[in-house]
Amino acid sequence: MISQSLTRRAFLRAATENAQNSLLILSVPSLLLAGKQAQAAMATAQPFSTLGVEEAATLEAIASRIIPSDETPGAAEAGVIYFMDNILGGSRAEVLPEVRKGLAELYSASLGRFGTGTFYILSPEQQDSLLRDIERTPFFNTLRYLTIAGMFTMPSYGGNKNRIGWQLIGFEDRHVWQPPYGYYDADYMEKGA
């Protein structure tokens, strides 16, 4: 049973882990039911405004293969899904139908290959094999674009939580810099041309 104190994100992760650890893969309807319960329970915990819980879970899983979480945090920790939710309901609303169509196709492909359409419960290797097949499609390019944008946007758009994206690449958003800026100009200051 899902605790009332779990946030939506914790729910999604719990649902995924439970499913992966389970001998019986959870059926989609039960996940949806769990999702609805969580949605009702977590109305105050940053609800998605545009995406359904299932869609969000799948999109987050895809984003996590584009920028994985390994030794350093990835798209999941940066909250890229919240950027997607924000943008797909706002300035990129026109992209949402294409995204939904792509998700439906991914569901079918997953069902055909792995016996379940629920992408986010697959292993990373299984997920990658499905994504490799579509990596040149407009759908994948759109998700790559949104994942990267959400990773490196100003946090006010919902992504790049705690500036995780910027920390990953070593970008400091400062308004004033003084030389030396890098190794080579420091060396130049010392030794000249």
Add this chain to the structure above:
Amino acid sequence: MAQASFPTREEVDFVVVGSGSAGGIVARELSMAGFSTVVLEQGPYLQPGDFTHDEWAVTQDEQLAWGPRKGHPQTFRRYEHEKAEISNRAVLGYAHNVGGSSAHFSGNFWRLRPVDFMERSLLGEIPGTNFTDWPITYEELEPYYTKVEWEIGMSGLAGPWDPPRSRDYPLPPLPVKSSGVLLERAAKKLGWTAYPEPHAILSKPFNGRPGCVNCGFCLGFGCEVGAKSSTAVAMMPQALASGNCELRTGCTVSRVDTDDNGRVTEVVYWEEDGTVQAQKAKAVVLCANGAETARLLFLSESSRHPDGLANASGMVGRNLMFNGSSSVAGLFEHPVNAYKSVPTTRVIHDFYSIDPSNGFYGGGGIDARHLSRGLPMSAALGTGRFSGARWGSQFKKDIAREFTHACSFNGHTTSLPLSSNNVTLDPDVKDKWGRPALRTTFMNHPDDFKTMKFFLDRSVELMEAAGATQISANYEMEGQTGGVHLLGTCRMGNDPATSVVNKYNRAHDVPNLFMVDGSSLVTSGRGQPTMTIMALAFRAADHMIQAAQRGDI
């Protein structure tokens, strides 16, 4: 003195359409000389405090540079026999705000050199092109280059690499970056000379404006401290303070009306809410840029000017030039941090003119830059050039490494003027005002490609000499599909049969109409045209003032 206010139905001396690199200067010069001047600008008057580092808004949501997302679609095709397709971005890019693209440029200011004005005489005809000499010389323009440096505010180091100059720069160059050091040391190894990039950005406080704080958000962004010498901060405040200039923002011009004598009488425009207005004027100066000035002339057609206003030559919209480019990215062992400070601090002009014995026409410069403007999102979107990984763990490693450890050596090169490269009105697509959209037809001349490749090869040699551990090189070998240097579409010349404006930027066909912007350029220069656009604007304004004073407007 307060900004002036003029009734639309009373004739002012001048209406200036556009407040960018040229319009801001023309408005300032005319109004300070005592002429009543109305400036019509499509965009808002943004102040330094309005600008941000918001990469999503600026680079993806067209906050400053309008495009299809803002109701301004453009179409593109390679050749004139093809049907143009709607592009998902602005094919011809420019900022819509007071200051125009000078608000979001990175201020790399190269003077043209004496050779630029007379290459046709020196090199001979290039068949199939409209390659020709300018009607003016470098010596005639030099005082105005100096005027740009001192009136707009520039930083640089005068030296043997310069064309002849009458005065030193007002300010010293901006501090060298690691990318500049890598270029300079590589050039030295190869026997070439890298010198400090001249900038229309203040290295120290000047004329009441602060010096650059090296934040790094120049290219595509507005300057948050006002150190970048856009006409919005360097010219418009003085124009408005003259008491003779009224700036009307949010005003989009629909046409320029003429009378039975073929003279311009008024400029018709929409206010932001769609209200139609018309401002009467003794003379009109179009400074709408190399795309929009030509479009406006086409939109101002009449029975007297059936092919567009001032287009008896048929040259309006033709000879569109972007400047070619090549880009060589290199990965280095130590942090370069190219995202800090201005894009470029060193430039090489050893190949300003490629030796004609190579068998093609061309020339240019090479500067050291950041990859993808040094912007986190844009850099990550472009990652994949070294390892090929576009997603996954390797991609993630690449993003993290490239952002701080890479830079690029970029070639900026000549474009040849061709009749078949042009701006016209799209027959089908309309913008939010119902005007035919800009249609661009463009395919590089074979010599443009050879020139880009030449600069690519030199840049690879430089990158190797600089010690890059990995190198990735590319140029637009399929042909350019757009640009931000919008040049040549109302070319200047002595012969009314082959040019649109005379050597003082006055329309050959319409005595009280002037075109002053990138459209006047006869040849493309080597890649950084804005300083020349500004110098021509100061020069044209001088002649307008003299003409008006003797009653010849």
